[in-house]
Amino acid sequence: MSAAPPTGAAPAIEAAALGLAPRTRQLLSDYLELTKPKVQSLLLLTTITTMYVAGDPSPLLVALTCLGGYLSAGGAGAVNHWFDRDIDARMARTSTRPIPAGRVSPRAALTFGCTLAFLSLLELSLTVNPLAAALSFSGFLGYVFVYTVWLKRRTPQNIVIGGAAGAVPPLVGWAAVTGSVSGTAVILFFIVFFWTPPHFWALSLLMKEEYGKVGVPMLPVVRGEAETRRQILLYSVLLYAVTQLPFCAGGFGVIYLVSSLVLGLGFIAGAVRLHRRADRSSALKLYLFSLAYLALLFCAMVADAHL
Numbered sequence: 001m002s003a004a005p006p007t008g009a010a011p012a013i014e015a016a017a018l019g020l021a022p023r024t025r026q027l028l029s030d031y032l033e034l035t036k037p038k039v040q041s042l043l044l045l046t047t048i049t050t051m052y053v054a055g056d057p058s059p060l061l062v063a064l065t066c067l068g069g070y071l072s073a074g075g076a077g078a079v080n081h082w083f084d085r086d087i088d089a090r091m092a093r094t095s096t097r098p099i100p101a102g103r104v105s106p107r108a109a110l111t112f113g114c115t116l117a118f119l120s121l122l123e124l125s126l127t128v129n130p131l132a133a134a135l136s137f138s139g140f141l142g143y144v145f146v147y148t149v150w151l152k153r154r155t156p157q158n159i160v161i162g163g164a165a166g167a168v169p170p171l172v173g174w175a176a177v178t179g180s181v182s183g184t185a186v187i188l189f190f191i192v193f194f195w196t197p198p199h200f201w202a203l204s205l206l207m208k209e210e211y212g213k214v215g216v217p218m219l220p221v222v223r224g225e226a227e228t229r230r231q232i233l234l235y236s237v238l239l240y241a242v243t244q245l246p247f248c249a250g251g252f253g254v255i256y257l258v259s260s261l262v263l264g265l266g267f268i269a270g271a272v273r274l275h276r277r278a279d280r281s282s283a284l285k286l287y288l289f290s291l292a293y294l295a296l297l298f299c300a301m302v303a304d305a306h307l
Contacts, residue, residue, distance in 0.1 A: 030098035034081050034109055035074030035116070042294060043073055043169045049298035050173035050188055053305045057177050064127045065176040069169060071120035072136040076143040076165070078113030082106050083148050087214040093207065124176075132175040139168035153215070156222040159204075163196035184251045187242070188301075194239040195294055198232040198271060202287035205229075206280060229275045232286070236271040240264035243297065252304045259300035263293050 047069050051057045057065075081088070081099055089100035098104035117140045124133035147162025167189045174185035201219055204211065205228060208220040220228045243260045246252045270289050274282040 026103065030103050031112060033098055034078040034104065034112060035070070036077035036080075037074075039077065040070055040073055042291065043166065044069060045295055046188075046192060046298050047169040047173040049302050050170040050185070051177050052302045053188075054174045054177040054185070061128065061176060064123070065132065065173065068120045068124035068128060068133065068136055069172055071116045071123065072140045073143075073169075075113040075116030075118075075120060076140045076148075078109050078116065079144045080113075080148045082110040082113060083144075084152075085109075087216065090214050091210045093210060128176045129179050131179060131181070132172050135168055135172045135175055135181075139165045139172070142168070154217065156217050156219045158217070159200045159219075160197050163200070164193055166196055167192035183249065184246060187245050187249070187251070188298075190242050190245075191239070191297070192294070194235060194242050195290065198235040198239065198267070199287065199290040199294075201228050201232050201235075202274070202283050202290060205283040206287070225278065229271075229278060233268070233271040233275050236268045240268060246301075252301060254304075255307060256300050256304035259304075260297060263297055263300075267293055 044066050047066060048062055051062055051065065081097060084094075085097075085099040085106055088094035088097050094100065099106055099109055117137065120140070121133050121137050124136055142162070142165030147158060147165055151158035151162045170188035170192060171181055171185055174188070175181055204218040204220050205225060208218070208225065211218040212221045219231060223231075240260075243264055244257075247257045247260070266289065267286075270282070270286040274286050
């Protein structure tokens with residue numbers, strides 16, 4: 001029979017137990033933050049909707065594809081946190097992230113990111129198909145090496161070229177269902193590709209001073225706000241044109257056509273308002289609208305394909 005704890009020991013044990021739970025929650029929260037879950041939500045949406053445009057996948061296939069996609073993009077996000085830890089520590093918006101705040105070590109974050117990427121490649125290869133796994137891994141490599149390491153600190157075109165990594169999920173979703181990549185899948189890739197610059201540049205207008213302080217050559221810092229607003233308007237028009245290709249190619253019908261027209265004209269109207277008013281409020285409204293725009297456009301594809 002074990003001896004009873006000395007007087008006062010029980011409260012100490014309870015306090016220690018209660019103290020462990022918040023630390024554990026904080027640690028889990030930090031590692032989740034490394035995967036950039038807010039960014040992931042839109043990536044997963046384009047994956048899922050593309051799968052239902054490509055065919056009629058089982059819930060299990062959708063879940064396995066999303067798991068692999070989350071692991072891959074989450075791994076890229078963690079490596080991005082590791083590589084950008086120096087500039088993150090100097091910007092108010094990012095200074096509380098797990099690495100600059102000292103809650104996660106750089107080595108642990110890098111190991112975590114690479115492990116997630118490996119698990120994604122393994123999981124998608126074994127449970128979905130090798131093509132989907134290869135495409136997802138190409139997105140990881142593109143985000144880490146092309147955007148984060150090569151372009152982000154060197155050129156104002158960083159988000160244009162590097163944005164291709166974020167446009168990979170529709171290819172992954174299509175390959176997961178069909179085992180191949182069709183012309184429609186490529187068009188969906190380019191829709192996300194041309195959506196990325198005006199979406200991100202609207203945000204960069206709001207963060208211009210922060211980027212300038214750490215020497216990241218985002219377009220507003222290097223070319224000025226007026227040129228950035230002009231480029232946003234240009235890419236909004238290009239995006240509108242690209243979104244008409246699926247209907248012109250016979251891939252979608254009237255539901256998609258009407259939706260793409262309304263959403264596209266709304267995007268252009270927001271870009272025109274930003275160009276004319278040149279204020280932070282217009283930039284924020286366009287940025288928020290761009291998030292809803294992509295989600296609604298891809299949902300319209302599913303509605304068109306199934307209705």
